[in-house]
Amino acid sequence: MNTCGIVVEYNPFHNGHYYHLQQSKKQTKSDVMIAVMSGNFLQRGEPAIISKWKRAEMALYSGVDLVVELPYVFAVAPAPIFAKGSISLLAALGANTLCFGSESGSIDLFYHTLEQLNTKGAQYDQFLQTFLKQGQSFPKAASNAAQALHIKNGVDLTLPNNILGMEYVKAIQKDHPLIQAQTILRKGASYHETNLEADPIASATAIRTTIAKEGALTDRVLATMPPSSAAVLQQEWEKNHIMTWDALYPALRYKLLSTDESAIAALYEVEEGLEHRLKKAALQCDTFTDFMTHIKTKRYTWTRLQRMCLHILHNLAREQAKQWMVNGPAYVRILGMSSKGQEHLRRIKKAIPLPLVTTVSKCDHEMLAFEQQTAAVYHNANDPNHASELIKAEYSTPPLQREKA
Amino acid sequence: MNTCGIVVEYNPFHNGHYYHLQQSKKQTKSDVMIAVMSGNFLQRGEPAIISKWKRAEMALYSGVDLVVELPYVFAVAPAPIFAKGSISLLAALGANTLCFGSESGSIDLFYHTLEQLNTKGAQYDQFLQTFLKQGQSFPKAASNAAQALHIKNGVDLTLPNNILGMEYVKAIQKDHPLIQAQTILRKGASYHETNLEADPIASATAIRTTIAKEGALTDRVLATMPPSSAAVLQQEWEKNHIMTWDALYPALRYKLLSTDESAIAALYEVEEGLEHRLKKAALQCDTFTDFMTHIKTKRYTWTRLQRMCLHILHNLAREQAKQWMVNGPAYVRILGMSSKGQEHLRRIKKAIPLPLVTTVSKCDHEMLAFEQQTAAVYHNANDPNHASELIKAEYSTPPLQREKA
Structure with a gap:
């Protein structure tokens, strides 16, 4: 079966x-x-x-x-x-x-790449830190670090489904090795x-x-x-x-308008003084797209910021999120x-x-x-x-x- | 001048x-x-x-x-x-x-009534407690207590503008006796x-x-x-x-839906387990009137509950409100x-x-x-x-x- x-x-x-x-x-x-x-x-x-x-x-x-x-x-x-x-x-x-x-379409390439990443772990981390310090977003820095390793015949880790696939393969290898990974x-x-x-x-x-x-x-x-x-x-x-996000924006905006910066800063993924930008943008922006454009910096991807906005909307505390993530689905x-x-x-x-x-x-x-x-x-x-x-x-x-x- | x-x-x-x-x-x-x-x-x-x-x-x-x-x-x-x-x-x-x-229209009646209230303070408090214990709302109990004192030629303290006027006269007598009160x-x-x-x-x-x-x-x-x-x-x-309140209700509802009961309970005027009723009503009611009808009990006036709803909407902590009220306008x-x-x-x-x-x-x-x-x-x-x-x-x-x- x-x-x-x-x-x-x-x-x-x-x-x-x-x-x-x-x-x-x-x-x-x-x-x-x-x-x-x-x-x-x-x-x-x-x-x-x-x-x-x-x-x-x-x-x-x-x-x-x-x-x-x-x-x-x-x-x-x-x-x-x-x-x-x-x-x-x-x-x-x-x-x-x-x-x-x-x-990619080839599971062998995924395993080959993973092996290389594992053996070149220290080198990878070094590249990653360098790119992050240059102000690259995390996904971009991670993809560039993987490329910098010059893995021969590896999976192209600049492509979104390959990136996700690699994480599946990693998760399987780490926690559930009995599952056999395949790709299409x-x-x-x-x-x-x-x-x-x-x-x-x-x-x-x-x-x-x-x-x-x-x-x-x-x-x-x-x-x-x-x-x-x-x-x-x-x-x-x-x-x-x-x-759409447009329908959620009034609630997000209300949340930001009615909440102290310190309380916003305690929410998941609100990092490094983003709460100031968020409060300011909520005062100034009448649409979600305008809001996003106001808070966007090179440091964070659009996706990362949208996820943060959802966490704010749902009032998800950083500590709570971290605890749940560590424990896995309950x-x-x-x-x-x-x-x-x-x-x-x-x-x-x-x-x-x-x-x-x-x-x-x-x-x-x-x-x-x-x-x-x-x-x-x-x-x-x-x-x-x-x-x-x-x-x-x-x-x-x-x-x-x-x-x- | x-x-x-x-x-x-x-x-x-x-x-x-x-x-x-x-x-x-x-x-x-x-x-x-x-x-x-x-x-x-x-x-x-x-x-x-x-x-x-x-x-x-x-x-x-x-x-x-x-x-x-x-x-x-x-x-x-x-x-x-x-x-x-x-x-x-x-x-x-x-x-x-x-x-x-x-x-009332007569400032003398206000002062006369206030004098009586002051001298019969202990009796008034006793009546007040009795009525509150009977489950009357505060304004009703206060008005009934004043009536029960049988003040002769007093101001009718069941009428809204008389009630407010009496509080002005009290505030003046207590803190700003140089102001002369008059009524129309x-x-x-x-x-x-x-x-x-x-x-x-x-x-x-x-x-x-x-x-x-x-x-x-x-x-x-x-x-x-x-x-x-x-x-x-x-x-x-x-x-x-x-x-109107109808325009505010989606935000209030969102606030209640996305906030823990314990956090709601810390807001100003949310008393005695009202947070449960509030959360439940937010889940069940699509209009503000329906929401109010769901949370209303004999113990609280409609006005009192509406004020509480505004405090929740504005995320006003009990301690903060009390501190500001004691200090007076800043x-x-x-x-x-x-x-x-x-x-x-x-x-x-x-x-x-x-x-x-x-x-x-x-x-x-x-x-x-x-x-x-x-x-x-x-x-x-x-x-x-x-x-x-x-x-x-x-x-x-x-x-x-x-x-x-």
Whole structure:
């Protein structure tokens, strides 16, 4: 019985995701597909375009057997933490393999590169420190340090999916060596591509950007997704539930306006006097983009700052976040399952080393209570007039159950 | 040279206010009229319908010579604190008389009642405790205790303006005995009246209620105000700057959703486990009225709870509020002045025992920094797309200067 794990955001689910899902299944010869999926907030420090429930629905329709929520502190985090949380959940759920998409497409190259990085660790650190001192952001310095090592036949660590893949491989090697890593060459548009090409495989970024730009859900956009996903997105569009940072900004701004600098400085990822810039920008900027432009410096990436903004919004204290990250996910929360996924769960239930959460009747875990809090903030910004219903559903919705089409 | 002080909210300025202003001037034979006015948040725990600047403008147009801001902690407070702050500012500005409107209309009755209350203090306290133990709200218990003393020919302390007037008289007797208290019989609609009668003197409540109900600024409403006030209100209406709790509720709700119960419990006026009710109501209620209905109990008045909601919104810690209230206003902030007011200021400048603030270039006083913060929160909720301009104006606007019509 092969169980394959994948790590996803599905923001929203599109043809590229479908391709990856099918290829992973084929390549790993798996009977069960488990997806660890971010909740309502994502790695780039953004709210998900539609809620986790709707994205889980898309995943189930397209053949995922089990959708598990990656808790906020791991989902809205740099690659190493993101990978640590994801792999630990997949391990808890008995995945034999992890299959990730990459620009490289060769798992051997990943292991080769990792070996080199491990043996040249001291040298790598030296390069890294040098680049950081030059004022480079962390991801840029890390990528440059890796390049400076002149690893022959290595993975190109300037490419986003390779970077993430490398962190998965590291996490597996360190904590869960029984999981076998595999990778699939990404097809179609690059992760950062913002234009919707004629290609039926577009990036999720291009899809979101196009929706925002056109202010409509055109056939061109819908053609980049499996029909089942397109239907879900369309329903959410009609409910006016398409979420962006713009909808969150009034709350973030209010938070900054009403909070002392010292209290802001105690929040996660607010470093080195950023609280002054933040307060000032909140006074001066009427849009989120303007706000971001005001706080941006060469030292921090846009993504890093957006994640910080989410942590501020969610009032996440530095100490709390660090403690949770060190401990790893405190529970396994099932968002959705097929009958096959349900069977798998039944089979491994007793072996799961973490509490299994299906319906959140009460929050026994602080980490879960925090997750619920972030969801409430999401709904309050997304649809204030119906937030109570949406929040209530967060507590009463059992895992979605769906037979595959 | 007679200087008369009045304490006002002007929410908005109407014919009744005009009548009170003219009568006060006449009765006290004053050359200079000083109004201590609440800023953007009011005693009943509500945002002002239009900003302090616009209300100061109305006051100047109608003959006030000096408009001084009552800092938030005194403005959004029970009658004794409200009176303490107001009287202390009027004393600082050299007012010889205070002239307040009341349902009684006789200052002798106030002094007579106060004397009785003072001599029967122990008895009064006993009644008060009894009524509080019966679960009555504080204002109700206080009013019942006063009634139970059977003061002959006393002021009716069940009426709102009499209650406030009594607190002015107490504050004067205690701290500023050189000020002479006078009162004017209120004319026209009662304070609590919510219907707009044919009478050209309506209550401010009736005016606000009618605007909200009709969703328009009708001639009937405008007829209750001097033409200069009506013009200002109309301008604000056209800018969509008519403010209500509904516009603040998303921020309050966000604050409650994203804050731990223990942190909420540390805020001013959140007492006896109210934090649980507050969190629960934030999850369940999509409108402010529904929210208030959910948290209301017999023990607290609607007003008291609304004030608490504002303190939560402004993140005002209990200890901070108490310290500020004990110390009294930390500065005198001028919002507007006529040439006569300016002259008066020049004359008494050296004798003012508090720092005089005209333009807020920087906030040297914590209390003033807090005031600016509350204004920023007001603008962010009232007009998010132009909040930066409005906030900037809070720091750069010099006192309004206006010749009387």
